[in-house]
Amino acid sequence: MSGDPTTRDTSQSTALSHLTRSPAGILLTLLTLICAALWFFPIYWALITSLRSDQATVQEFGLLPTEPTLSGYIFSIVNSELPIWYLNSTITSVSVTVLVVFMSACTGFAISQLRFPGRMLLWWTILASFMVPITALIVNHFIIIAGVGLLNTHIGMILPMLLSPVTVIVYKQFFDGLPKEFREAAVMDGATELQVFLRVFLPMNWGVTTALAIITFIGAWNSFLWPFLVAQDEKMMTVTVGVSAVQDAYGVAYGRVLAGAVLASLPVALAYLFFQRRVTQAITLSAGIKG
Amino acid sequence: MASVELSQLTKRFGGLEVISGLNLSVEDGSFCALLGPSGCGKSTLLRMIAGLETVTGGTVRIGDRDVTTTEPKSRGVAMVFQSYALYPHLTVAENIGFSLSLAGVSKAKKTEQVARVAAMLRLEPLLERKPAQLSGGQRQRVAIGRALVRDPSVFLFDEPLSNLDALLRVQMRLELAKLHNDLKTTMIYVTHDQVEAMTLADKIVVLDKGVISQAGSPWELYNRPANRFVAGFIGSPGMNFLKGQARHGADGITVTLQGGVTLTLPPRAVAGFAGERSVEIGIRPEHVTLASGSAAQFSGKASVVEYLGNTSFAYVDTPQGSIIVQADGATRINAGDTVGLALAVAEAHIFDDTGRAWSHL
Numbered sequence: 001m002s003g004d005p006t007t008r009d010t011s012q013s014t015a016l017s018h019l020t021r022s023p024a025g026i027l028l029t030l031l032t033l034i035c036a037a038l039w040f041f042p043i044y045w046a047l048i049t050s051l052r053s054d055q056a057t058v059q060e061f062g063l064l065p066t067e068p069t070l071s072g073y074i075f076s077i078v079n080s081e082l083p084i085w086y087l088n089s090t091i092t093s094v095s096v097t098v099l100v101v102f103m104s105a106c107t108g109f110a111i112s113q114l115r116f117p118g119r120m121l122l123w124w125t126i127l128a129s130f131m132v133p134i135t136a137l138i139v140n141h142f143i144i145i146a147g148v149g150l151l152n153t154h155i156g157m158i159l160p161m162l163l164s165p166v167t168v169i170v171y172k173q174f175f176d177g178l179p180k181e182f183r184e185a186a187v188m189d190g191a192t193e194l195q196v197f198l199r200v201f202l203p204m205n206w207g208v209t210t211a212l213a214i215i216t217f218i219g220a221w222n223s224f225l226w227p228f229l230v231a232q233d234e235k236m237m238t239v240t241v242g243v244s245a246v247q248d249a250y251g252v253a254y255g256r257v258l259a260g261a262v263l264a265s266l267p268v269a270l271a272y273l274f275f276q277r278r279v280t281q282a283i284t285l286s287a288g289i290k291g
Numbered sequence: 292m293a294s295v296e297l298s299q300l301t302k303r304f305g306g307l308e309v310i311s312g313l314n315l316s317v318e319d320g321s322f323c324a325l326l327g328p329s330g331c332g333k334s335t336l337l338r339m340i341a342g343l344e345t346v347t348g349g350t351v352r353i354g355d356r357d358v359t360t361t362e363p364k365s366r367g368v369a370m371v372f373q374s375y376a377l378y379p380h381l382t383v384a385e386n387i388g389f390s391l392s393l394a395g396v397s398k399a400k401k402t403e404q405v406a407r408v409a410a411m412l413r414l415e416p417l418l419e420r421k422p423a424q425l426s427g428g429q430r431q432r433v434a435i436g437r438a439l440v441r442d443p444s445v446f447l448f449d450e451p452l453s454n455l456d457a458l459l460r461v462q463m464r465l466e467l468a469k470l471h472n473d474l475k476t477t478m479i480y481v482t483h484d485q486v487e488a489m490t491l492a493d494k495i496v497v498l499d500k501g502v503i504s505q506a507g508s509p510w511e512l513y514n515r516p517a518n519r520f521v522a523g524f525i526g527s528p529g530m531n532f533l534k535g536q537a538r539h540g541a542d543g544i545t546v547t548l549q550g551g552v553t554l555t556l557p558p559r560a561v562a563g564f565a566g567e568r569s570v571e572i573g574i575r576p577e578h579v580t581l582a583s584g585s586a587a588q589f590s591g592k593a594s595v596v597e598y599l600g601n602t603s604f605a606y607v608d609t610p611q612g613s614i615i616v617q618a619d620g621a622t623r624i625n626a627g628d629t630v631g632l633a634l635a636v637a638e639a640h641i642f643d644d645t646g647r648a649w650s651h652l
Binding site: 179184191199200 | 341373378379380389
């Protein structure tokens, strides 16, 4: 009976309704709601502050703006390089996503499925690189990128962001988990290794690829430290760097700063909204490794 | 169509030798079953023929070509896997036509070929479905279709029916037999199920620890086992074995069994047999009958009785050892009954202390 999904669903919903009705359940629900409210309040405050005038931001403390205005948004769009920052962020994030996912899938496939000298050395190197935080390498990256004259360029911004051992590990684990018969059947059918990868393994893991692509995109869009170091010209800044520059330039103009912040986080919020199941899947996939 | 010749074939995994200097000839158009217990090397052998496993020593010839180091796709073989290995992201039509699309066959030609195979295997209504939407038997047919579309010289089957339920297995067995009759293509079939091997194959190769224990027709393996391993492996329930001492007698070979019963068996072709020798008598359950009075050579108590409708198997504990007897379904035997048994000595086999059978004359 436990195998029957209908029965299971019914029993789960009964258990849930019993829990919500009991005093402990009500207390737990209240506690959860309080935690959710505490978590959401700064986001809400940023949203309503971005809809207030500069003067109102330091005078009003109500939960709703008395005179909502889009002046902060208009100012950020008109008087800053926000459209260019958006473009830079898009170029960087899309490039990083495509390259990281493709290279990681290739590497994961090679380590998992091919037999070549140095395979295990490569695998251990990737695992070892995973132990070193990117921030510890940032000075080296800066010196190298400066040395090859790529500071203040998109390529210079993208290259160090391509290091993503976690994505390789996730792919390798997935390819390891596939029955070897799929590969052998494809080989018998006349597929080359590249065809096995592109026509069998990659499409079979499309869900993983989508999930990893979304989480990589969000990570690349939100990255700050490296773009901040490499973009020395305002026209090369990404949104996250540009918004911090607005904050520096306008001091306590919270409305403008938070309008910029809302605009900066909008693509990520939308990406999460549309692909939240995939993002959760990606976090689950990499959690076992990151933990 | 093509024959398959394996010569001095050896396979080692590190220090472990799983196939040892094996020689085998599979005739063009025949159905050959590789039979043996788990770990005997039958799947490894099949994979070496397919090219999925490298060969440590010896040669593999398919037709008139030495393919020992040839890539799998160029050997002219197609393989059906135990797990079917259907690509889950492709439809049935795409699965069947996958090898053709890799080979760059035109779309029209591919559609025609897929339709031909689908018609042969009655898969037309399923062509747009994904593997997850198919039953076990349908998946099996798609896997066969994928092999069939390549028009191979040799079909290789790696325990293709083991994932099916008993009823479907019988049905698919018949379909495979019909397919072989229609195509007349050489088929090599790995199984640990002797019923599959006996019913499908022209030739059965029994493997034990990486060597051929016996190769021959189903009749030969059942009625003239070359050794104790084959005798015990073929047949269900298995052959009865009774230990004793053999010596030459006036009318043949006299065997005194443990527990005191003496049997006289027809003479056998055995070289260098003089004096007395430890042997085992092998007798199949259908060659043991219930007997009473002076006709009974053994007597014992039935410990378990398996009633199958048309027949019954009684497991009888005698002083000579446990003996399985096949009785008519109409004969009533109950567990705990004391019964008399008689052996059809002409059908008995003799195995010496090395396990080798003494051939019938």
